Amino acid sequence: MSNEINFKVGFKSNIIKFEQWNLNSTIEQVKDHLEKETGLPTDSQKLLWKGSILKDLQVQLKDLSLQDGSKMMLMGSLPVQIEKVHVFDKKIDQQRRLAPAIRLKKKQQQQKPNPNANYTFHKISVIEEFPFPEKAKSLLERLRDDRGVRAIMSDRKWSVGELIELTPFEASILGYNRNAGQLIALRLRTDDLSGFRHYDSVRKVLLHELTHNVWGDHDDNFHALNRQLNKDVVNLDWTAHGAKTLGQGQFYTPEEEDEMENDVSYESGTYRLGAGKKSTVNLDTPELRRQRIAQAAQSRLTKKEEQEMDEGCGSH
CATH class of the missing domain: 3.10.20.90 (Phosphatidylinositol 3-kinase Catalytic Subunit; Chain A, domain 1)
Structure with missing residues (x-):
């Protein structure tokens, strides 16, 4: 042998x-x-x-x-690549100080404009130098287009200039909100850079950072609003942007379609790339499924989650 x-x-x-x-x-x-x-x-x-x-x-x-x-x-990243990312971050900071808080660049359309069109994230940016930038962009786009998030921003008339990927080298930071909505940055990648953090975990951090549009300090007022947003992201999704009816009380959501088409699978709070497509979705009892989804997403933030997000928040 x-x-x-x-x-x-x-x-x-x-x-x-x-x-x-x-x-x-x-x-x-x-x-x-x-x-x-x-x-x-x-x-x-x-x-x-x-x-x-x-x-x-x-x-x-x-x-x-x-x-x-x-x-x-x-x-792994070569030393010169890491240095380029740091330089890139510094340039972004300099540009943001000089740029207006919000840039609306969409051209006027012939159709009647959507009155809620301004209540969104007006620009999305990811770090192209890191692996799978298209996956990072897709994750930010999913957050931007999340029905519950859109409903929250419309209901509270919140407008954020830019939603960006946080440099993964900032290992102690999960996200930050600059100048009460000028820019929000989120940590998308796992610590080993082999995949991305679970969507629900990233969305909770996004809601945390959106709370900084109103409250700066992590006090009782802040936590009360943050918990309310975690409820609203479900309630406003189903009531203001309800699921589409299939018939006989059955419901489906675009997120379910996304899960079927997505080539990632979730594992213990993260998802790994290249896991293959799902072929079936079990709707079982549709109304109960709808309620379970709502209740699971609506489950209150735990004290541990609140503490981790408070400690991992770099808002200023």
């Missing part, structure tokens, strides 16, 4: 080939070779095999059940 193996590692759009490597080689040796090939320091490397990050540097290749032609994935 051969004690050598051929495998490869994907990094961005490149493939690094490992030919005739001894199965006794360790992950540390693999990472050293990857640093030579890519310039990515070993302490910045996230080497993935079968969806898990290989953290133990002394694990040998023979312990991973590799086969000839197996492919690992390498994630």
